[in-house]
Amino acid sequence: MGRHAIKTPPHHAPWADFLDxxxxxxxxxxxxxxxxxxxxxPLAEPFxxxxxxxxxxxxxxxxxxxxxRIGAMVNGMHxxxxxxxxxxxxxxxxxxxxxxELGIGAGWNEMESSAYGIELGTLKQRSDxxxxxxxxxxxxxxSHTTTFEGEWYRLTDAWCEPKPxxxxxxxxVGGKGRRRTLRTAARFADQxxxxxxxxxxxxxxxxAVLCGHCEAVGRDPAQITRSVHLAFDxxxxxxxxxxxxxxxxxxxxxxxxxxxxxAVDPARLEPLAIAVAx
Numbered sequence: 669m670g671r672h673a674i675k676t677p678p679h680h681a682p683w684a685d686f687l688d689x690x691x692x693x694x695x696x697x698x699x700x701x702x703x704x705x706x707x708x709x710p711l712a713e714p715f716x717x718x719x720x721x722x723x724x725x726x727x728x729x730x731x732x733x734x735x736x737r738i739g740a741m742v743n744g745m746h747x748x749x750x751x752x753x754x755x756x757x758x759x760x761x762x763x764x765x766x767x768x769e770l771g772i773g774a775g776w777n778e779m780e781s782s783a784y785g786i787e788l789g790t791l792k793q794r795s796d797x798x799x800x801x802x803x804x805x806x807x808x809x810x811s812h813t814t815t816f817e818g819e820w821y822r823l824t825d826a827w828c829e830p831k832p833x834x835x836x837x838x839x840x841v842g843g844k845g846r847r848r849t850l851r852t853a854a855r856f857a858d859q860x861x862x863x864x865x866x867x868x869x870x871x872x873x874x875x876a877v878l879c880g881h882c883e884a885v886g887r888d889p890a891q892i893t894r895s896v897h898l899a900f901d902x903x904x905x906x907x908x909x910x911x912x913x914x915x916x917x918x919x920x921x922x923x924x925x926x927x928x929x930x931a932v933d934p935a936r937l938e939p940l941a942i943a944v945a946x
């Protein structure tokens with residue numbers, strides 16, 4: 669049986685609904701983790717509708733839960749200096765009692781970045797910044813002091829204290845970039861996530877690219893957990909969801925992250941859990 673997670677995109681619903689869903693998920697053992705996202709605008713129309721800030725939510729959700737692992741899938745590297753991200757990650761790990769997972773990506777949303785005047789940059793710039801940022805974060809979370817000299821970031825005898833509760837906060841790299849994102853995942857990720865693959869065959873093809881990068885950097889691909897986002901739709905039957913997940917588990921996916929679409933309603937979780945457990 670495969671592993672499962674739940675994701676509540678924090679848009680178009682009130683805080684109380686998200687809180688209820690996470691509390692419900694915390695009590696359903698088949699869901700091993702729960703996720704928000706790191707966006708400031710909704711990703712579905714109306715784009716000027718409500719969207720809660722995902723990282724702020726995690727502090728409260730960590731206190732409202734006791735078992736389930738938590739995170740934001742994924743943090744846009746350009747949204748914060750990586751030293752700020754590292755400190756936030758360590759703090760959330762303490763608040764959650766060692767249940768935090770750090771999702772990170774290069775960033776992509778032109779709409780919100782342009783509106784806020786946050787520099788997104790070219791694809792190459794995003795990839796360069798992302799790779800440097802991951803190195804900075806990993807060093808701050810594991811080393812006593814960090815000195816780093818790059819094109820995007822410079823740190824001198826910097827520290828991040830206290831260190832996380834976990835010996836290592838899992839790093840979840842999200843993205844589909846063949847040349848750069850998957851190479852960064854091969855170097856640093858504990859988990860690689862692909863959002864909404866069209867088919868198991870599409871995922872298999874990208875996974876082969878990741879394995880090629882692992883070989884190039886001398887890393888065992890088995891050290892990286894593989895996850896995919898699948899849509900948790902109200903319009904489809906629970907059997908259809910379970911069958912879709914089974915197709916991805918059969919080709920090697922480890923975790924399905926069920927991204928809720930439609931009502932943010934805790935009553936939807938138990939039927940899904942029963943279906944995917946059969």
